[in-house]
Amino acid sequence: xxxxxxxxxxxxxxxxxxxxxxxxxxxxxxxxxxxxxxxxxxxxxxxxxxxxxxxxxxxxxxxxxxxxxxxxxxxxxxxxxxxxxxxxxxxxxxxxxxxxxxxxxxxxxxxxxxxxxxxxxxxxxxxxxxxxxxxxxxxxxxxxxxxxxxxxxxxxxxxxxxxxxxxxxxxxxxxxxxxxxxxxxxxxxxxxxxxxxxxxxxxxxxxxxxxxxxxxxxxxxxxxxxxxxxxxxxxxxxxxxxxxxxxxxxxxxxxxxxxxxxxxxxxxxxxxxxxxxxxxxxxxxxxxxxxxxxxxxxxxxxxxxxxxxxxxxxxxxxxxxxxxxxxxxxxxxxxxxxxxxxxxxxxxxxxxxxxxxxxxxxxxxxxxxxxxxxxxxxxxxxxxxxxxxxxxxxxxxxxxxxxxxxxxxxxxxxxx
Amino acid sequence: xxxxxxxxxxxxxxxxxxxxxxxxxxxxxxxxxxxxxxxxxxxxxxxxxxxxxxxxxxxxxxxxxxxxxxxxxxxxxxxxxxxxxxxxxxxxxxxxxxxxxxxxxxxxxxxxxxxxxxxxxxxxxxxxxxxxxxxxxxxxxxxxxxxxxxxxxxxxxxxxxxxxxxxxxxxxxxxxxxxxxxxxxxx
Numbered sequence: 001x002x003x004x005x006x007x008x009x010x011x012x013x014x015x016x017x018x019x020x021x022x023x024x025x026x027x028x029x030x031x032x033x034x035x036x037x038x039x040x041x042x043x044x045x046x047x048x049x050x051x052x053x054x055x056x057x058x059x060x061x062x063x064x065x066x067x068x069x070x071x072x073x074x075x076x077x078x079x080x081x082x083x084x085x086x087x088x089x090x091x092x093x094x095x096x097x098x099x100x101x102x103x104x105x106x107x108x109x110x111x112x113x114x115x116x117x118x119x120x121x122x123x124x125x126x127x128x129x130x131x132x133x134x135x136x137x138x139x140x141x142x143x144x145x146x147x148x149x150x151x152x153x154x155x156x157x158x159x160x161x162x163x164x165x166x167x168x169x170x171x172x173x174x175x176x177x178x179x180x181x182x183x184x185x186x187x188x189x190x191x192x193x194x195x196x197x198x199x200x201x202x203x204x205x206x207x208x209x210x211x212x213x214x215x216x217x218x219x220x221x222x223x224x225x226x227x228x229x230x231x232x233x234x235x236x237x238x239x240x241x242x243x244x245x246x247x248x249x250x251x252x253x254x255x256x257x258x259x260x261x262x263x264x265x266x267x268x269x270x271x272x273x274x275x276x277x278x279x280x281x282x283x284x285x286x287x288x289x290x291x292x293x294x295x296x297x298x299x300x301x302x303x304x305x306x307x308x309x310x311x312x313x314x315x316x317x318x319x320x321x322x323x324x325x326x327x328x329x330x331x332x333x334x335x336x337x338x339x340x341x342x343x344x345x346x347x348x349x350x351x352x353x354x355x356x357x358x359x360x361x362x363x364x365x366x367x368x369x370x371x372x373x374x375x376x377x378x379x380x381x382x383x384x385x386x387x388x389x390x391x392x393x394x395x396x397x398x399x400x401x402x403x404x405x406x407x408x409x410x411x412x413x414x415x416x
Numbered sequence: 417x418x419x420x421x422x423x424x425x426x427x428x429x430x431x432x433x434x435x436x437x438x439x440x441x442x443x444x445x446x447x448x449x450x451x452x453x454x455x456x457x458x459x460x461x462x463x464x465x466x467x468x469x470x471x472x473x474x475x476x477x478x479x480x481x482x483x484x485x486x487x488x489x490x491x492x493x494x495x496x497x498x499x500x501x502x503x504x505x506x507x508x509x510x511x512x513x514x515x516x517x518x519x520x521x522x523x524x525x526x527x528x529x530x531x532x533x534x535x536x537x538x539x540x541x542x543x544x545x546x547x548x549x550x551x552x553x554x555x556x557x558x559x560x561x562x563x564x565x566x567x568x569x570x571x572x573x574x575x576x577x578x579x580x581x582x583x584x585x586x587x588x589x590x591x592x593x594x595x596x597x598x599x600x601x602x603x
Contacts, residue, residue, distance in 0.1 A: 009493040013527050016501055017520060024516035024566055044509030048461045055465065128468035130460070131518075132475075133569065134511035137468065164512050174512055179570055200570050261471045 042167060049138055049170045052127040056140070060124070117231055119271035120154075121145065125263045126170065135178035135202060136161075139266060142169040150229055152269040158235040158257030159183075159223060160266050171268075175260050176236070177202045184226035185236055185254075187219050193226070194252070196236060204237065206252040213250065215242045221254050231272055443539075445489040445600040455599070456482050456503045464510055475581045477552070479503045481589045483522050484551050485596040487529035488538040500526020514567055521558040525551045541590050548586035553578055 004011065123139035141147050143166045153160040153173050161181060165172040174181050177198040185196040185206055192213055194206040206221060219239045225232025237256040245251030447455075459478040466473040483503055487496035504522030508515040529551055532538075538547055556578050563569040 009527070009531075012494055013497050013523070016497055016523055020501065020505075020516045020520045020523065021562075021566070024514050024520070024562070027514035027516070028567055040505060040515055041509040044460075044506045047457055047506075048464060048510060051461050052465055125468070127464045129511040130464035130467045130474070130507070131511050131513075133563065133571070134513050136512050138464075172512060178512075180512070200572060 041165065045138070045167050045170060045172075049126060049167075052138065053140055056124060056126045116273045117269050117271075118273040119269075120267040121147070121270050122265060123147075123153075123171075123268055124265055129172075132202075133179075133200065135175045135198065135260070136164065137173050137175065137263060138170050139173055139268070140170060141268060142167045142171050144168055146270055147171050147268055148270075152230045152234075152272075153266050154230075154234060154269060155258050155263070155266055158237060159230055160258055160260065160263065162229050163268065173266070176256060177204050177260055182227070183230055184224035185221050186224040187215060187239070188222055189219055190215060193224050196221070196254070204254045204256055206239070206254050207245075207249060209250045209252055211244055211248050211250050215239060215250060215252055217242060231269070444491050444603050446603050447486065447489070447600055451599045452486075452499075455596070456499075456506070460503070460506055460510070463507070475584055476588055477555070477585060478588075478592070479507050479518075480522060480525065480552065480555055481548065481585065481592045482596075483526050484529045484548060484589065485593050487526045488533035488544075488547065488593075489596065489600050491530055491533045493527050493530045493534075496526035496528075496530030497523050498526070500524070513563075513569070517559060517562055517567065520562055521555045524558050525555050528554065544590055544593050545586045548589040549579075549582040552582040552585045556581075 121141060123141040125137050126140050127138045129136045129138075139153075147163055147166050149163050149166055151163045153162060159176060161173045161175040161178075162183075163171050164174040175198070176183065176196060179198045179200050181196075181198050183196045184193065186193045187206075187209075190213065192209050192215065194209040197205055197207055199205060209215065217239050221236040221238060223230040223232055223234040223236060235257045237254045237258075239252055240255045241251075241253040243251045456479065459482045463473075463476070463478045466476075483496075483500040486499050490496060490499075500522035501519050504518035504520070505515055507518040507522075511517075529547070532547065536543060536547075538544055560571055560573055564571055
């Protein structure tokens with residue numbers, strides 16, 4: 001008894017340490033530790049996050065008050081600049097929508113399934129873990145808002161991380177630069193796939209890329225969609241350094257597109273749809289339809305004030321611009337030429353009755369001779385802008401002669 | 417939180433040898449209940465909040481400074497280890513890592529700081545500075561061993577980094593201890 005009394009402090013210390021080591025071992029052993037320690041975490045998060053929310057609210061409110069009501073210097077100039085930027089982006093959007101349509105058609109031929117982000121929820125970052133070894137953040141949305149674990153968290157610039165734990169009104173998000181995080185990634189140009197991981201020092205590396213491959217610095221890194229968390233094609237960052245690693249793999253360092261230390265608002269991907277890619281209704285025309293339109297017939301009086309061009313079998317509406325060629329893909333022979341599209345953006349081929357006719361989708365990939373409507377490249381000259389529905393809707397006035405800008409080359413050191 | 421678990425007498429009764437420093441007996445202090453609860457919570461909150469806003473703040477460990485401050489003021493090993501353990505577990509709960517990493521480290525520090533506080537005069541700034549550096553390194557060593565050995569985390573040990581962090585924490589610790597001096601009460 002005397003010995004116990006004399007070494008009581010040490011005995012208690014050993015007992016407390018033993019209990020904690022035991023608890024730690026149990027947590028490590030279990031793959032799912034959310035239940036065993038849930039109560040402690042709920043208490044801790046419940047004690048700390050309300051203060052963080054209040055502070056964030058005060059900070060945001062004062063910032064908004066100042067910037068939205070008092071500090072409006074330079075807003076007009078910025079507005080003009082943004083309008084010009086929007087115009088440029090509209091033009092680029094037209095070009096990209098055509099590329100996307102072509103990609104959809106090809107995907108449909110290959111029976112690809114695509115993942116679409118169909119629903120997101122904006123959330124505010126209210127705090128962090130406070131530890132160097134736990135690179136994670138807390139957001140102000142929890143299970144009462146519909147957040148679930150393993151949901152992807154992104155921003156407009158790129159991916160951020162995934163939801164790890166969900167509480168009543170807050171959630172813990174594991175950042176991609178944490179050493180316990182991981183995800184599938186693919187290099188944009190070389191299409192090499194690897195595993196994205198964080199390091200203890202907070203860097204992001206791409207692992208499992210064979211060392212005999214060539215990866216240039218500056219190449220964009222995208223999500224591959226293979227992890228089941230991030231939809232395919234989201235920007236991760238760009239390669240900053242490539243060096244030989246261990247075990248025949250390259251050591252590829254990636255700079256995240258998002259500044260993970262300065263996150264204020266994020267988007268939680270709450271719903272991802274997976275659907276078969278469908279070709280655009282107007283993308284491909286069958287040769288038989290076009291031949292049918294060329295058959296002689298009695299043209300009726302057009303019901304719309306649109307100008308009919310019977311020779312080319314196309315209508316020209318008020319918002320029509322651009323030149324459309326129809327080529328057979330097998331021979332590349334030009335079989336016809338349409339001089340525009342309607343305001344709806346559909347490649348409206350005029351039928352025998354002179355009415356605008358929308359080209360139906362192909363019956364199948366094997367249907368006989370297929371012709372594809374392609375647009376002449378913008379380098380051919382002027383007046384090739386605003387050929388799509390978006391442009392027509394967005395700009396009610398006829399578009400002036402503008403040259404569609406060429407897509408900017410991918411910067412070597414910048415992902416944007 | 418445990419002010420009366422094992423209240424050390426002003427004059428050593430049996431097992432703990434109280435030394436005399438500066439010609440005076442070692443003082444023992446206590447903290448009232450609100451301070452005992454709110455100060456650690458506030459330290460954990462500040463650690464999480466400031467680390468997010470200012471990433472460099474992750475080199476500091478405010479809860480550790482509070483553990484050392486409480487332990488050296490109370491000079492009660494049991495109170496020190498329980499306070500350290502609870503603060504560490506709360507700190508663990510905010511991370512995504514298993515609970516116990518900070519808990520074990522701060523239990524050791526709380527016990528050690530209170531045991532050392534019995535033997536040394538930790539009232540002056542110089543002693544506090546050195547004590548904080550020492551216990552910061554002890555904390556990091558214990559954390560490193562557990563994180564690598566038990567949890568399997570990949571960690572790299574860097575003495576320069578740890579020493580510099582220890583100095584930074586010691587400088588901040590002097591301020592924290594001064595604030596704690598204002599709320600501690602003589603028994």
